[in-house]
Amino acid sequence: MGHGGDWASLDPSTRSQQDLLDLSSSISPYGPGPKARALWPGLVDRLHRYPDWRKQELTEALANHLGIAANSILITAGAMEAIDLTLRTFRPQHAWVEVPAFSEYALRASVYGIDVRTWHHPSQPGPESGLWFLANPANPTGRVLTARECGQYQKRAMDSHNILVIDEAFIEFVDGWREWSSVREAAQSEYLVVMGSLTKYYGLAGLRVGFLVTHPGTIRKIAAHTIPWHVSLVAQEMAVASLKDQDYFDWTRIQLKQERARLKRMLESFGQVDEASQVNYLLFFPYCSVDELIKGLQKQGILVRDARNFKGIETPGVRIAVKKPKDSTRLVRALKNICPP
Numbered sequence: 506m507g508h509g510g511d512w513a514s515l516d517p518s519t520r521s522q523q524d525l526l527d528l529s530s531s532i533s534p535y536g537p538g539p540k541a542r543a544l545w546p547g548l549v550d551r552l553h554r555y556p557d558w559r560k561q562e563l564t565e566a567l568a569n570h571l572g573i574a575a576n577s578i579l580i581t582a583g584a585m586e587a588i589d590l591t592l593r594t595f596r597p598q599h600a601w602v603e604v605p606a607f608s609e610y611a612l613r614a615s616v617y618g619i620d621v622r623t624w625h626h627p628s629q630p631g632p633e634s635g636l637w638f639l640a641n642p643a644n645p646t647g648r649v650l651t652a653r654e655c656g657q658y659q660k661r662a663m664d665s666h667n668i669l670v671i672d673e674a675f676i677e678f679v680d681g682w683r684e685w686s687s688v689r690e691a692a693q694s695e696y697l698v699v700m701g702s703l704t705k706y707y708g709l710a711g712l713r714v715g716f717l718v719t720h721p722g723t724i725r726k727i728a729a730h731t732i733p734w735h736v737s738l739v740a741q742e743m744a745v746a747s748l749k750d751q752d753y754f755d756w757t758r759i760q761l762k763q764e765r766a767r768l769k770r771m772l773e774s775f776g777q778v779d780e781a782s783q784v785n786y787l788l789f790f791p792y793c794s795v796d797e798l799i800k801g802l803q804k805q806g807i808l809v810r811d812a813r814n815f816k817g818i819e820t821p822g823v824r825i826a827v828k829k830p831k832d833s834t835r836l837v838r839a840l841k842n843i844c845p846p
């Protein structure tokens with residue numbers, strides 16, 4: 506599996522380490538928030554119930570949070586299901602992916618027999634006919650697209666009658682994220698689909714909650730491909746409680762921003778850090794061998810994401826999640842032995 510967070514594939518001795526530090530998947534170390542935690546023990550008594558198949562309360566809570574109409578939102582089992590449903594519904598001849606990128610756009614497209622093409626901004630010309638995938642912020646660089654760049658892609662997609670998909674799975678980690686998000690435009694457009702996730706910023710990766718936003722007519726078409734009860738009762742309830750905890754999550758955003766700056770400074774003794782990130786991960790190019798670094802860290806119970814299989818990244822590197830200060834300190838202590846400055 507070419508993803509971070511694959512702790513289950515580790516050999517049992519590493520996996521069972523109490524203090525396994527997973528910096529390979531970029532999930533907030535602070536979530537779930539206090540409201541979701543308070544709800545948790547009582548959920549067991551409600552497991553005999555089916556979830557609300559319409560996901561009404563969560564859709565309303567999200568509409569409120571994003572400042573858009575509820576009928577332009579479809580709740581999904583993670584952004585991953587949003588990617589899959591979009592491809593399944595539109596079935597374009599070609600899927601265009603801006604690289605480097607999350608591998609699943611291409612992998613899911615291949616499952617449906619869709620031809621995948623890539624482009625690298627700005628060195629290669631942009632996409633042509635088909636469904637276009639962009640991530641804002643980008644993975645693994647953490648670069649945020651300006652409103653102007655997004656607007657240009659949106660205009661091009663609309664003028665050429667292609668569908669632009671913007672994956673905003675990490676956008677809430679960005680300071681002033683509402684300014685960079687395209688959800689308001691997507692809610693009214695037949696040519697723009699925005700995907701979001703509650704797994705990263707709200708720390709709910711194990712529950713699988715995400716969403717997509719587009720024109721209500723398109724939402725109905727995409728929703729027709731979902732199976733009933735695809736988002737569990739527990740996932741819906743925990744997501745609603747999390748969305749109501751915004752003061753707490755605003756605090757986590759500040760913590761992670763400060764820690765990103767601190768971790769970046771510390772990593773610079775061991776290699777080069779890509780400057781672009783405005784989120785909770787850093788793309789790091791060590792001065793030592795990436796193989797040695799990954800293996801050495803793993804021996805000490807620390808996982809980082811090998812970034813060598815991201816198409817479009819020429820220098821060998823790793824992606825490292827920003828977690829709590831004690832976690833960065835532990836990482837740097839381990840690096841001193843493996844990759845001395």
Ligand SMILES: Cc1ncc(COP(=O)(O)O)c(C=O)c1O
Nearest residue numbers: 583584585607644674702704715
């Ligand atoms: C850019 C990007 N989009 C979407 C996803 C999938 O998110 P989710 O956990 O909500 O399915 C990931 C997971 O790593 C990702 O990196």
